[in-house]
Amino acid sequence: MSESADKDSKTEEATEKKIRDTIEKGKLPVSKETSIFASLTAVMVFAIFFAQDDIARLGVFLSIFLERPEEWPLATEQDAIGLYRVVFMEIAKLLGTLMVLLVVAGFAASAFQNVPQFVAERIRPQASRISLAKGWNRLFGLQGFVEFLKSLAKLGFVIAVLVFTLRGDYRELLSGMITQPQAFLLTVRGILIQILVSIVLVMAAIAAADLVWSRFNWRRDLRMTKQEVKDELKQSEGDPIVKSRLRSLGRDRARRRMMSAVPRATLVIANPTHYSIALKYVREEDAAPVVLAKGQDLVALKIREIAEQHGIPIFEDVALARSMYKQVSVDSVIPAKFYQAVAELVRIVYSNKARKVVS
Structure with missing residues (x-):
C-alpha cells in the first residue's frame, strides 16, 4: 500500500x-x-x-x-x-x-x-x-x-x-x-x-x-x-542558509583584508562618520589614486580609527565621500571624474609632508 x-x-x-x-x-x-x-x-x-x-x-x-x-x-x-x-x-x-x-x-x-559504456556499478554485488x-x-x-x-x-x-x-x-x-x-x-x-x-x-x-x-x-x-x-x-543551487553563511564569511574576509590595507593609505575621505574611502597614491608607482578600502557606518568609523592610529590624513567632504562611495571599487583606480578633486587633496598631503621635512 x-x-x-x-x-x-x-x-x-x-x-x-x-x-x-x-x-x-x-x-x-x-x-x-x-x-x-x-x-x-x-x-x-x-x-x-x-x-x-x-x-x-x-x-x-x-x-x-x-x-x-x-x-x-x-x-x-x-x-x-x-x-x-x-x-x-x-x-x-x-x-x-x-x-x-x-x-x-x-x-x-x-x-x-x-x-555502450562500462559501468562498475552494474557488477557490484547488491x-x-x-x-x-x-x-x-x-x-x-x-x-x-x-x-x-x-x-x-x-x-x-x-x-x-x-x-x-x-x-x-x-x-x-x-x-x-x-x-x-x-x-x-x-x-x-x-x-x-x-x-x-x-x-x-x-x-x-x-x-x-x-x-x-x-x-x-x-x-x-x-x-x-x-x-x-x-x-x-x-542541492544544485546550494542551500540558501549555507549560501548566506558563505557570503557572510566572504564579506568578513574582504573586510579584514581592507582593514589590513588601510595603514598603507595616503589619505582618507570621510563624510564624516557615515562613509570613509581610503586612497593610496605614490607618484612613482600609481598612474592614478587606488581605492584600498571603503566602508559605511561602523566600517567607516573603523577605517578612520585605523587611519588616526597611523597618522594618515583624513579629509571630511560630505558630497565627495558620498559620491565616491557609490562609484568606486576596492583595489581599483578612481574614475576620471574624481581626478581633480582627489588631486587637490593629494597636493595638500604632499605639501604638509614637505613642510614637516623642512621644519
Missing part, C-alpha cells in the same frame, strides 16, 4: 540531473525483444545467404558417413577421438558463421538502444538482486505481467507459424527424408527460411512496441515527487 502511494505521489517528470545520474549508474531502458529480433534476423540472414554452401558440404559428409561407415574404423580410442574431431570440425564450419552473426547482432542491438521481496515484485508486478503477456503472444505466434508452415510442407519434409542427405538438408533450409521470415516480420513489430514501452516504463519509474524536485533544485 505504501509503495503504491509512493508511486502515486511521483507526479513530476525526472530532471536532467536525475536522468544523467541514472545513466551513469548503468540503469538504462533495455528492450529484450529487440535483442531477440536481432538474433532471429542474424539466423535468417545466415539461412538465406550463407547456409546453402555449408549445408551442401555437410550433406556430402553425412552421405559418406552414412553410406560408407567402414571408412570410419572405431577399433581403438584414437579412432573414436579422430571421428569426434572430424564431426566437430564439420559442425563448427557450419555454425562458425552463424556464431559470428549472432555476436554482431547482439552488439548491434545493444548499441542501437543505448550508447543485496536487492537477491531480495525475495523485490524478486516477487518483478515477477508479479506490472513489468512482470507485461513480460508474461509478451511471452504468451510470442509462444502462440510461433505455434501458429509452425502449424501453418508444416501443414503445407510436411509431405515435402517426409519425402525428403528418403532422399540424399544434401537434398533433405536443403529442403529443411527452405522450410526454415519460410518460418524465420514470418517470425522476424512479427518480431519487428513486437520489438518496436517493446522498445517504446521500455522507454516509457523507464521514464515512469524515474518520476519524482514535488519535494524531491525541490530538494534537488536546492
